[in-house]
Amino acid sequence: MDDTIKGYPDPEMITVTDERLIPVVAALTNLTESWKTQLSKGAVSLPMAVQIGKKLSHERQQALLEFWEDARLPDKYMSRALHAFAGNMPEWAVHQVIRIFRLTEKIRASMIMLNDLMDRFDELYERFEHEFWEGEWSGAEEELEPYLDRLEAEFQELHRQASDEKKSYNRHYGDSSSDSARDSARTAGPSRGPVPFSTVIGAADDASPKELKQRYRTLMKKLHPDHGGSAYLFDWVKQAHDNYMHGKSSL
Structure with a gap:
């Protein structure tokens, strides 16, 4: 590993006396060489690298790295992917969860002025996000798959309705977006x-x-x-x- 990571000393060469820093250094030391390389290049932030080293085994770190590179994951979705991998969610399910999160952004943009649809969206999104972060989904794939499919279908239907409403609005009043x-x-x-x-x-x-x-x-x-x-x-x-x-x- 390089002697520095974006200006920071190699954690393996540090003697830590501050108890508050021990978990941070331990997490960085636990990073795989591949993630250390990404950190040294600035491709991943230091706080995110600490979380990766803290929450994932080397095997799961490698799986996350491959997922991250394959999905070209933006930073704003990285914490969600990390949370999913830390919970041993199947990779196909992580892909679907990220796809749903991306879909929710499109829906929110489409229905910003549509009261009824926005209320329904907020209710569905809050439930989705709460269950994701709190780990309330079933770990059994035979139960998880139909649940995610149903959830994604609900969001897709809201997206369709929002798009239809927006088109109708624009036909009457012009596109102001x-x-x-x-x-x-x-x-x-x-x-x-x-x-x-x-x-x-x-x-x-x-x-x-x-x-x-x-x-x-x-x-x-x-x-x-x-x-x-x-x-x-x-x-x-x-x-x-x-x-x-x-x-x-x-x-």
Whole structure:
């Protein structure tokens, strides 16, 4: 192993006196040479390397490495894959779990303004994530496989419904999800008329001012760029709110 890992001394050459560091050094020492190489290249973060060395045997570390390289796994999914491998989840199931997590991101983006679907999605996602992290799934493959298939099918159905709703919305009001929407809006034909503020934020037409305010605040939190939302949609909805507050129809 190189003498340093991204500027850190080789853990095997360190004499540790601080009890808080002993588990960290032990975990790094337990890394396979392949993972040490990935760490030295900066391909994996030091905190993640510590978790890999702490939670996995050398055999499982090699399996995770092969999975990581084969799936081209982004950093944000690495902790989930590690958790699954630490729980001895079959590799096919880990692939499916990661696929479901990726699907949930697409769904969340598709239904950001669809109240009913978003509520159903949140409920299903919270259950999925809780059961995954808490290890509440059956370890028997004959039970795990149909469960994951059913779960993925539920998410796929939500994704289909969200896509259909979004297409319907765009047919009526135009696609506001990208910069191209601004360009097309400038060159579009006759306007279809102003879009009500309640429609923009996905509230009922007869929603009370209090309900509109609550829905607006909830939506703006989800759309805020600091929370992974869309800067354009954030500004778009804010403009609709400003127009609404000044007595204009909306957009």
